[in-house]
Amino acid sequence: MSDLHQHDTFQRVDKVQLARRFGAAARHYDAHARFQQEVGLALLARMSESSVALDKHQSPALTPPAAGLDLGCGTGFFLPHLASQCQQLHGLDLAPGMLQQAARRGSGALLLCGDAEALPFADQSLDWIFSSLALQWCERPAQAFAEIHRVLKPGGRLLFSTLLSDSLWQLREAWRTVDERSHVNRFLSLSQLQHALTLGGFCAPELQSLTWSLAYPSLSGLLRDLKGIGASQVNDERQAGLGNRQRLLRLGEAYEQFRQPDGMLSASYQVCLGQLTRN
Numbered sequence: 631m632s633d634l635h636q637h638d639t640f641q642r643v644d645k646v647q648l649a650r651r652f653g654a655a656a657r658h659y660d661a662h663a664r665f666q667q668e669v670g671l672a673l674l675a676r677m678s679e680s681s682v683a684l685d686k687h688q689s690p691a692l693t694p695p696a697a698g699l700d701l702g703c704g705t706g707f708f709l710p711h712l713a714s715q716c717q718q719l720h721g722l723d724l725a726p727g728m729l730q731q732a733a734r735r736g737s738g739a740l741l742l743c744g745d746a747e748a749l750p751f752a753d754q755s756l757d758w759i760f761s762s763l764a765l766q767w768c769e770r771p772a773q774a775f776a777e778i779h780r781v782l783k784p785g786g787r788l789l790f791s792t793l794l795s796d797s798l799w800q801l802r803e804a805w806r807t808v809d810e811r812s813h814v815n816r817f818l819s820l821s822q823l824q825h826a827l828t829l830g831g832f833c834a835p836e837l838q839s840l841t842w843s844l845a846y847p848s849l850s851g852l853l854r855d856l857k858g859i860g861a862s863q864v865n866d867e868r869q870a871g872l873g874n875r876q877r878l879l880r881l882g883e884a885y886e887q888f889r890q891p892d893g894m895l896s897a898s899y900q901v902c903l904g905q906l907t908r909n
């Protein structure tokens with residue numbers, strides 16, 4: 631889909647339902663979000679490295695930058711970490727239920743309910759945007775990047791992580807032996823993501839694709855985590871659910887081919903980490 635345009639829809643998302651699902655998961659999200667925490671912390675480490683690099687080249691008066699945003703902040707796990715990076719921190723999420731959890735962190739961030747595809751910020755008003763594992767839920771990725779580009783100041787930074795098309799390929803393959811329906815979310819390929827960023831206004835995006843391997847003693851652990859964070863399927867119009875016990879048993883059998891010599895089942899995510907500067 632390299633011919634994706636700025637206003638093109640990559641996936642149809644019922645945002646009311648998506649917000650409801652993430653909101654319903656909010657209270658137990660953190661207990662199932664080991665992977666999300668690891669990815670966000672890796673992104674934060676990059677952010678600290680780049681601030682150190684910035685410090686070396688810029689006058690101390692310019693750091694820490696004044697206004698930052700955690701876009702798709704979820705339960706706000708990263709807000710206390712981000713608070714030290716700016717004077718005015720915002721956390722934005724589509725799901726009010728997530729924001730309620732985020733409010734309990736006491737990070738001092740200003741919390742806003744909103745959509746990445748229509749950001750409630752003035753043009754060129756933010757110094758940086760951090761966004762971890764949220765942008766893959768957008769309907770029109772290029773539109774989200776255009777919004778990010780619009781609200782960043784010239785020289786402002788975007789640090790984000792998102793999921794790419796090879797994520798959860800084992801689960802997709804196991805489902806294929808059960809039925810023809812789509813049970814796993816679709817994600818952009820690296821080249822589609824690159825294209826969406828370019829359409830959004832970012833030149834020469836610096837992107838890194840990494841494979842994140844998780845290990846579960848049983849398939850139910852993986853399914854529990856997916857459900858526990860509210861990330862059940864959003865982009866199949868037919869909304870194929872898990873189905874009955876018999877189908878789940880067949881799925882479990884099919885997944886056995888991914889059992890490793892150490893006895894654990896593997897599940898992998900293809901994660902993109904991106905660091906970009908707005909011109």
Ligand SMILES: C[S@@+](CC[C@H](N)C(=O)[O-])C[C@H]1O[C@@H](n2cnc3c(N)ncnc32)[C@H](O)[C@@H]1O
Binds near residue numbers: 648723763764
């Ligand atoms: C997997 S969670 C990640 C949360 C947090 N960044 C983390 O890493 O723990 C995805 C979050 O993105 C939010 N989200 C999804 N689509 C969004 C959109 N269009 N605009 C803003 N937030 C969105 C969801 O409500 C959810 O809280």
